[in-house]
Amino acid sequence: MEALPYLQKVTLKREHVFSFDTYPFSIPAVNQLFEIDFSKHVTIFVGENGSGKSTLLEAIAIGLGFNAEGGSKNFNFQTQHSHSELHKYLLLSKSFKRYKDGFFLR
Incomplete structure (x- = not known):
């Protein structure tokens, strides 16, 4: 039997987006x-530079509990507030199995 990925689906809650x-x-990546x-x-x-790939990946990482500036889940600091509020508009569908470790490489 093949293992399910922890993060299975990301959905933009479009009905909550004001504009x-x-x-x-x-x-483009979000729109x-x-x-x-x-x-x-x-x-x-x-995608091209400025198309939103990094912004989207950062929002997914924040939604999974990682620090916006990178690192593991235990690496929690902030030198400058530079991330968007996109993570609040994403619905992350996860597997019932939890991952043991992770790292967000910025």
Whole structure:
């Protein structure tokens, strides 16, 4: 039996977005987002500079409990508030199995 990934799906709660004309909802990766399915072993984000790949990955990491500036879950500091509020608008669907360790490489 193949193991399920911990993070299975990310959905943008579009009904809660006040305006898609404001940051971060105006950037292409977020503006065109409905759902990301993580059922495969590898997911690759592709796009031009400024398309929102890093903003989206950062929001997913924050939603999973990681520090916005990178590191493990036990690495909790903030030198400068630089992340968006996008994580508040994402619904993260997770497996019943918890992961043992993780790291957000910024």
